[in-house]
Amino acid sequence: MFNLLVELSLRPDVYKELLQEQHELIKKNGGNNHIPFEMLDEMVYLDAFIKETIRLSGSDPFMPRCTTQEVVMSNGVSISKHQYVSFNIQAHNRDPKIFGPNANKFNYKRHIRLGLKLTDASLANLMWGAGNRVCLARIYAAALMKLMLAMIIRKYEVHANYSVKKNKHGQPAFTHYTSLSDFCINKGLYFKIR
Numbered sequence: 133m134f135n136l137l138v139e140l141s142l143r144p145d146v147y148k149e150l151l152q153e154q155h156e157l158i159k160k161n162g163g164n165n166h167i168p169f170e171m172l173d174e175m176v177y178l179d180a181f182i183k184e185t186i187r188l189s190g191s192d193p194f195m196p197r198c199t200t201q202e203v204v205m206s207n208g209v210s211i212s213k214h215q216y217v218s219f220n221i222q223a224h225n226r227d228p229k230i231f232g233p234n235a236n237k238f239n240y241k242r243h244i245r246l247g248l249k250l251t252d253a254s255l256a257n258l259m260w261g262a263g264n265r266v267c268l269a270r271i272y273a274a275a276l277m278k279l280m281l282a283m284i285i286r287k288y289e290v291h292a293n294y295s296v297k298k299n300k301h302g303q304p305a306f307t308h309y310t311s312l313s314d315f316c317i318n319k320g321l322y323f324k325i326r
């Protein structure tokens with residue numbers, strides 16, 4: 133959740149688009165601010181924003197497994213029984229073979245174009261794991277994330293307060309995160325009521 137809020141605070145243009153989506157839904161609901169479960173499905177931008185944030189800044193970085201038998205991989209490397217192996221989700225999530233030449237760029241609309249939803253578990257979204265061990269509560273967890281973010285977007289502006297350093301290529305290097313703080317706006321994130 134913290135990553136999502138940091139991302140929101142860093143991207144005012146995206147924030148505007150997400151707020152616009154919420155305003156349209158409120159209007160469609162006759163001005164009522166209530167968020168019924170079915171409405172979460174209509175939050176297409178918010179869905180894609182969460183997915184893109186988690187693709188780039190991660191949930192679970194690794195999927196550890198223990199082999200139950202010897203495995204010979206396609207490149208000839210063999211792994212014997214009872215060895216711990218791990219799949220690197222973060223490297224996968226930035227792989228240009230899967231996400232194209234702009235794999236390192238934040239572009240949440242890529243998921244809308246592909247018609248992929250936050251709750252879908254696929255190679256384009258490993259945040260829930262995959263296969264037999266896929267997260268059993270992903271629909272619940274996704275709904276909670278969307279509900280909380282939608283409520284925050286409707287009511288608050290989120291601002292970050294940490295220094296954005298530049299790396300040697302002049303791009304922002306977000307190395308200086310501070311933790312959430314409710315007693316001092318000089319640290320972490322703060323919320324301003326609209």
Ligand code: HEM
Nearest residue numbers: 191192195196258259260261262264265266267268269273
């Ligand atoms: C944003 C929140 C969540 C994320 C990102 C997430 C992610 C994951 C991932 C990646 C796995 C697979 C782990 C692996 O293959 O090694 C997993 C499995 C699982 N998750 Fe979640 N999860 C979330 C929330 C929840 C919640 C709230 C619950 C329960 C109320 C839950 C219940 C489970 C269970 C029971 C499994 C194991 C399924 C199995 O092994 O058969 N998850 N989750």
